[in-house]
Amino acid sequence: MGLKLFNSLTRKKEDFVPLRDNHVGIYVCGVTVYDYCHVGHGRAAVVFDTVFRYLKHLGYDVLYARNFTDIDDKIIKRAAEEGTPWQEVTRKYIAAFYEDMGKLNIAAPNVEPRATGHIPEMIEMIASLVDQGKAYTSDGDVFYSVTAFPGYGRLSGKNPQELMAGARVDVNEKKRSPLDFALWKKSKPGEPSWDSPWGPGRPGWHIECSAMGRKYLGVTFDIHGGGKDLIFPHHENEIAQSAGCSGQPPVKYWMHNGFVNIDKEKMSKSLGNFFTLRDIYKCHHPEVLRLFLISSHYRSPIDFSEKNLEDAEKVLSRFYEGIDAATRELASQGVIAPAKPERAGGAFMEKFEAAMNDDFNTAVALAHMNEELRALNTWTKAPKSQPSQDVLARLNALKQAGQLLGLFSRSPGEFQAELFELKNRALGLDTKKIEALIEERNAARRGKDWTTADRCRDELAKMGVVIEDTAGGTEWKIK
RNA sequence: GGCACCGUCGCCAAGUGGUAAGGCAGAGGUCUGCAAAAUCUCCAUCGGCGGUUCGACUCCGCCCGGUGCCUCCA
Numbered sequence: 087m088g089l090k091l092f093n094s095l096t097r098k099k100e101d102f103v104p105l106r107d108n109h110v111g112i113y114v115c116g117v118t119v120y121d122y123c124h125v126g127h128g129r130a131a132v133v134f135d136t137v138f139r140y141l142k143h144l145g146y147d148v149l150y151a152r153n154f155t156d157i158d159d160k161i162i163k164r165a166a167e168e169g170t171p172w173q174e175v176t177r178k179y180i181a182a183f184y185e186d187m188g189k190l191n192i193a194a195p196n197v198e199p200r201a202t203g204h205i206p207e208m209i210e211m212i213a214s215l216v217d218q219g220k221a222y223t224s225d226g227d228v229f230y231s232v233t234a235f236p237g238y239g240r241l242s243g244k245n246p247q248e249l250m251a252g253a254r255v256d257v258n259e260k261k262r263s264p265l266d267f268a269l270w271k272k273s274k275p276g277e278p279s280w281d282s283p284w285g286p287g288r289p290g291w292h293i294e295c296s297a298m299g300r301k302y303l304g305v306t307f308d309i310h311g312g313g314k315d316l317i318f319p320h321h322e323n324e325i326a327q328s329a330g331c332s333g334q335p336p337v338k339y340w341m342h343n344g345f346v347n348i349d350k351e352k353m354s355k356s357l358g359n360f361f362t363l364r365d366i367y368k369c370h371h372p373e374v375l376r377l378f379l380i381s382s383h384y385r386s387p388i389d390f391s392e393k394n395l396e397d398a399e400k401v402l403s404r405f406y407e408g409i410d411a412a413t414r415e416l417a418s419q420g421v422i423a424p425a426k427p428e429r430a431g432g433a434f435m436e437k438f439e440a441a442m443n444d445d446f447n448t449a450v451a452l453a454h455m456n457e458e459l460r461a462l463n464t465w466t467k468a469p470k471s472q473p474s475q476d477v478l479a480r481l482n483a484l485k486q487a488g489q490l491l492g493l494f495s496r497s498p499g500e501f502q503a504e505l506f507e508l509k510n511r512a513l514g515l516d517t518k519k520i521e522a523l524i525e526e527r528n529a530a531r532r533g534k535d536w537t538t539a540d541r542c543r544d545e546l547a548k549m550g551v552v553i554e555d556t557a558g559g560t561e562w563k564i565k
Numbered sequence: 566g567g568c569a570c571c572g573u574c575g576c577c578a579a580g581u582g583g584u585a586a587g588g589c590a591g592a593g594g595u596c597u598g599c600a601a602a603a604u605c606u607c608c609a610u611c612g613g614c615g616g617u618u619c620g621a622c623u624c625c626g627c628c629c630g631g632u633g634c635c636u637c638c639a
Binding site: 097114115116117118123124125126127128129130131133158159160242243244245248249251291312313314315316317318319320342343344345346347350351352353354355356378381382383386387388389391393394396397398400401404407408411441447449450452453454455456457460463464466467468531534536539540543547552553554555556561563 | 566567568569570571576577578579580586587588589590596597598599600601602603604631632633634635636637638639
């Protein structure tokens with residue numbers, strides 16, 4: 087059974103068939119670099135990173151492009167606010183993007199084009215549209231004439247007539263129709279500008295994706311992704327431009343991820359209810375955030391809350407601990423599990439792939455992983471129940487599945503240490519005191535002085551420390 | 566107002582025309598001096614009302630409740 091994915095254009099789940107044999111071209115709208123990324127940006131990045139990883143896992147030769155919008159009104163505005171050149175604004179936030187997204191274990195796309203690096207390509211497309219009579223110039227601006235494109239509204243399910251009627255669009259005398267959108271914007275004095283056949287200016291937002299998608303992936307490519315909020319007008323306009331230019335549909339499958347909500351409301355700048363990734367990282371492990379983000383289907387809205395992150399942390403810790411315990415048990419039998427799992431098979435992998443093949447159903451994939459973890463734990467407690475080579479294969483499969491989802495990027499030890507660090511930042515625990523208490527308790531236990539032993543444990547519990555007596559000694563962690 | 570989408574156990578979250586995955590929390594058991602961890606068992610009839618059907622939570626209609634898009638937005 088092959089991959090099926092939901093195509094926003096047809097609103098149906100479709101069999102995925104690449105345009106060119108084994109090659110897949112995928113373009114995802116990145117971010118406009120004028121501020122720090124929030125959880126919503128994180129979700130989009132995680133969703134398409136997971137798609138990217140999984141397509142490669144299926145054996146496709148994937149070419150993944152994700153852009154940076156590094157020139158637009160918001161950037162110019164931010165530069166003015168910060169009193170810095172606009173190039174400094176984009177430099178700063180691109181660096182922040184890599185830092186924040188890197189922690190989410192987002193793999194690098196094959197190409198990361200920037201709008202400002204592709205002005206000639208955009209100008210060429212705009213010129214072509216003007217030549218074809220599908221765009222017009224107006225006082226130094228160039229607009230796309232939406233009425234010239236018969237399929238307008240198909241992706242977003244909108245009717246141009248109705249859009250026109252209910253147009254709340256700004257009144258702009260330069261435009262022939264309120265629905266027309268800018269391909270090229272005349273620059274005001276002091277604003278960044280590029281020379282063009284229509285005078286100095288800068289590109290409109292939509293044209294960059296059309297130009298860069300075409301340049302790197304071809305006139306028609308396989309998958310175009312982005313957040314649901316980009317469907318209209320951004321992607322609708324992109325189709326109009328690209329198809330208007332070439333006469334060909336630019337994209338075969340459109341994929342859109344759902345929003346991150348806070349109390350059922352969309353997380354957004356204007357509502358002010360957003361959390362930046364770097365804020366989250368102050369209290370939560372990035373991989374916990376990633377697990378949270380893939381714990382529901384990518385097209386559904388997902389409610390961001392402290393409780394949900396805590397749940398995700400418990401799940402992730404359980405995975406790491408189970409993998410760690412199984413790995414140790416195997417090692418004790420002289421079986422060494424490789425850190426990087428090889429290509430795995432087996433019943434579990436088949437179920438995992440079936441889930442992922444069903445429009446990237448990560449929630450079901452995780453359910454299978456939980457079941458497999460339970461089986462693994464059962465073995466760890468009773469190692470004679472299965473041959474260790476079989477267990478090694480199962481462990482490998484579980485790790486591989488997790489890594490396909492961008493999880494298990496650390497060793498169990500690293501993960502525990504990072505989690506400890508994070509939690510201890512708030513508690514500021516006195517490690518020496520904890521170890522002294524544990525020693526006191528163990529001394530009491532040796533003397534069967536259970537009252538003292540329990541008192542020590544209660545005291546530790548009050549500090550937020552949980553202890554665990556194992557065969558190898560007493561271990562402790564922060565609750 | 567127009568167009569979409571959603572409403573599944575206390576919480577999170579899959580799913581389906583033939584009687585509901587998984588996680589958290591909870592109850593009980595095993596293990597443990599006691600715990601913790603792990604494991605086992607238990608724990609929902611799917612917003613409401615009609616209809617279609619041999620059979621619906623899954624299809625249709627209406628109602629109630631919630632959200633999104635229609636302006637920049639992942």
